[in-house]
Amino acid sequence: MKDLRTPPGKPGMPDAGTNLLRAGRIAGRRRTILDTMSRDRDSSRRRRRSAGAWLPVVCLLLFAGSRAFAQDADTPAKALGVVTCSGSTCHGAAKPLSESKVLQNEFITWHRDDHHARAYRSLLGEQGQKIARNLGLDSAENAPECLACHTNYVPAAQRGKRFNLADGVACEACHGAASKWLGMHVTGEASREDNLKVGMYPTEEPVARAKLCLSCHLGTGERFATHRIMGAGHPRLGFELDTFTHIQPAHYRVDADYRSRKQVYGGMQVWAVGQVIAAQRTLELFGQPKWQGNAVFPEFAFFDCHGCHHPMSEQRWAPRASTGLPPGTVQFNDANMLMLLYLMKHVDPALGERLHGAMLALHRATTESMDATHKAATGLSGVLEEVRGRIVGHGFGRDDIEAVLKSLVAGGTAGDYQDYSAAEQAVMAMAALVDALRASGELDAARGTRLDAGVKALYAVLENENAWQPPRLVAELKNLETVLN
Ligand code: HEC
Ligand code: HEC
Ligand code: HEC
Ligand code: HEC
Known part of the structure; x- marks a missing residue:
């Protein structure tokens, strides 16, 4: 389908003017988003030539010994934690890498600018503690009814050694538990289909993305922000997929290479x-x-x-x-x-x-x-x-x-x-x-x-x-x- 939004070669952010209007939806947070955008522009201007081409080799060496991903087909995949993704040669580069297919500084964008990175910390803050107190909970950061949406709350048996609830809503909460795809993924040889087959989540596909985001921004059979939680002081949840996709600081770039790997969907769709x-x-x-x-x-x-x-x-x-x-x-x-x-x-x-x-x-x-x-x-x-x-x-x-x-x-x-x-x-x-x-x-x-x-x-x-x-x-x-x- 024809892309109705992002001109090739630009970071995932759409037209700056309109995006600011959309960011304005969130009263009081406008400046944060403005800052993010100007920083993003700066860093893409300064994008340096670098060892992007080495990514597969270096990441493979990092992970090859860990056997973290050697599991059989019947056991559920394990979430390995954000440290597994954030190596500087993997997704934790300081700046976007020009010779790489993906930006490779995804971790930095998420960690610095994305509200999901502070989702766990919000439970520790004043408002989180007040909500917990009003509900008669000992603490928000130990309460499953809060952790369910503010972290990647997978069952204990599906947490790898370096998994940490304090990561908040990190990479695997959206991209899927990595234990079964990590090995193949770091070789750089795997196609999108290969990755999806072993549990990577199809984040680009609108129905799948809607279900993913709404699983926390609206709720599921397991988690829901009830009026009891609202009455205790939780903010009202309001969500629109296209708008929220665009106000989440983009850690990806829709360019020619992206289009060769993934389908791009128009904003109206x-x-x-x-x-x-x-x-x-x-x-x-x-x-x-x-x-x-x-x-x-x-x-x-x-x-x-x-x-x-x-x-x-x-x-x-x-x-x-x-x-x-x-x-x-x-x-x-x-x-x-x-x-x-x-x-x-x-x-x-x-x-x-x-x-x-x-x-x-x-x-x-x-x-x-x-x-x-x-x-x-x-x-x-x-x-x-x-x-x-x-x-x-x-x-x-x-x-x-x-x-x-x-x-x-x-x-x-x-x-x-x-x-x-x-x-x-x-x-x-x-x-x-x-x-x-x-x-x-x-x-x-x-x-x-x-x-x-x-x-x-x-x-x-x-x-x-x-x-x-x-x-x-x-x-x-x-x-x-x-x-x-
Ligand atoms: C595992 C639960 C979870 C999933 C999945 C999730 N979110 Fe969130 N999201 C949160 C939480 C919790 C917050 C609030 C974080 C905070 O500030 O403490 C949040 C905040 C946000 C914000 C910031 C809102 C604001 O008021 O500034 C945006 C934008 C957003 N999410 C977009 C998305 C999109 C788009 C998706 C799907 C691709 C998604 N989220 C998937 C839990 C989730
Ligand atoms: C159904 C998922 C869900 C549940 C359950 C949930 N939250 Fe949230 N929470 C969210 C989302 C999504 C946001 C961001 C709302 C937005 O900005 O659109 C949020 C925002 C917040 C914020 C404001 C963060 C900020 O700085 O803007 C606090 C504090 C918070 N939640 C605490 C809690 C506590 C404490 C509990 C448990 C009693 C809890 N939440 C349960 C999804 C949930
Ligand atoms: C709240 C959900 C969410 C979180 C958290 C998240 N992502 Fe994403 N990510 C997306 C969405 C949505 C896209 C765009 C759709 C797509 O390309 O699949 C995306 C795209 C990507 C891409 C694809 C770039 C390309 O060119 O194909 C990479 C790589 C990526 N994310 C890495 C990460 C890493 C690493 C982290 C953690 C530091 C992370 N993401 C955290 C939702 C998320
Ligand atoms: C049918 C009426 C009704 C609806 C609909 C309703 N509420 Fe309430 N709400 C109440 C009542 C009644 C109270 C308790 C008031 C009190 O304790 O004085 C309350 C309390 C609250 C409080 C605490 C107020 C306080 O003074 O401590 C908040 C915040 C709140 N609701 C948010 C929401 C949100 C967000 C929604 C929508 C998702 C919502 N309410 C929908 C009736 C409603």
Whole structure:
């Protein structure tokens, strides 16, 4: 498929201007990301000629004696720890190596700039300790319910000698436990397919990537940030695959060589896949008794946080076509489904209608009973499976991007993004689509500048979720609409 984003030869970071807008999503962290980007630019300018060609030999010598990777096919692979990847001739070079296929300074980027590297440390910090105290835990850093997402929490039997929980969310949490592929990998002879066969994770493929990231940024059957954890002081989780892929400091470079080894997917495809996998995962978790409990109330984490959390003096209720709910109801968090609704309005309007019907049925059911809600959720899951079939493998072109951007904006001006989570998803979607439009090569500079300004204004509306004012979003969306039409 045509790449809609990164020009060849540049580091994985997309167009700087727009990426800054996206980084702006995370209030207060903007500077960190800015710093990262200028440092990245500097280091790629200074990229030196070096011994990249020697990588396979040197790494092989390092690992050959360890027999860490000599295991039979039936035992599960072991995670070997970040020290196994971070040798200066492997992935711990001080600077990107120009003669190597991969940058080789991945460890440095991760260690210095990537929030995943401090995921374990966050448990030790003030906020982590406060959450633990409020939950009655002895400590966050020993609690499986925190370690599950803040480290590569594999069972003890699958930890190699140098594995260390304090590494946080390190290489193998995303790329797969290395014991079975390391040996072959360091020879430099193995193809992508060879590596994948023995347990390396297909991080480039959107469905696989969505499942991976959402396993912590939303949850799984084993781990979930419940309202109890939120109530103890945990930040709200909000995730969009394309945006988060781009604000994670890039430790890879999409160039001609990368393209010869891996398929590259357009931003709109990544966004759409992220939405459908998140929507499906939400319903799947909602259906699990483990995450429901038997209390008087359902698990609040599945509902719109700000529906309950805002001052009574601020009366924001307004009818919303896509929920059909009356005032005074707690609303299921349908942000991902809502994005899919506006996507389907363009891609497959008939399926879009059915999706809308299934969403309305779910919302209605939440006002009836838990039983009815679970039934409606199952019905909606079925429709989402069809939506997924229409998205995965669908090559979105320039016209699709433009049409869905308009569709999303129209949904907003009609008042469909009343709740903060929906607004946040919509704005991240619009930023992703403007980026995708630019990457398609068919966005002229003047229009691009105006669209960027529009997206920037939308992010500004979202800046403080506790002072969220839906009418401000509608006003900004109307401005954006004039640029689009
Ligand atoms: C094993 C769990 C886990 C996986 C898998 C994971 N993350 Fe994370 N991620 C975290 C945790 C925990 C944090 C918060 C770290 C901290 O600051 O303490 C985080 C933080 C982030 C941040 C920074 C967010 C911010 O507010 O600045 C980005 C961006 C991110 N992750 C993107 C991704 C992407 C993209 C993927 C998939 C390729 C992914 N993550 C996979 C656990 C995970
Ligand atoms: C389902 C996975 C999950 C679970 C379970 C979880 N976290 Fe998190 N945590 C995350 C992610 C993802 C983030 C980053 C959120 C973002 O910025 O988008 C995060 C962020 C945090 C932060 C803020 C880090 C920062 O500096 O921004 C703290 C502190 C934290 N978690 C502590 C805990 C503690 C303590 C527990 C156990 C009670 C816990 N977490 C359980 C996934 C999880
Ligand atoms: C939060 C998830 C995450 C973590 C942690 C992570 N990576 Fe990655 N990595 C990715 C994603 C996503 C890609 C891009 C997709 C791809 O090329 O497979 C990638 C790509 C790569 C590439 C491919 C470059 C190429 O040209 O093919 C290498 C090498 C790499 N990572 C090494 C590492 C190392 C070493 C670490 C630890 C220091 C690490 N990664 C940590 C998610 C992660
Ligand atoms: C159905 C209503 C409802 C929903 C939905 C809801 N909450 Fe709550 N939340 C509550 C109630 C009730 C409390 C307890 C308030 C108290 O102790 O005074 C609470 C407490 C909290 C607290 C602690 C506040 C304090 O004063 O200590 C936080 C933080 C929080 N919720 C975050 C969230 C997040 C994040 C979400 C969405 C994932 C969410 N809530 C969804 C009703 C809700």
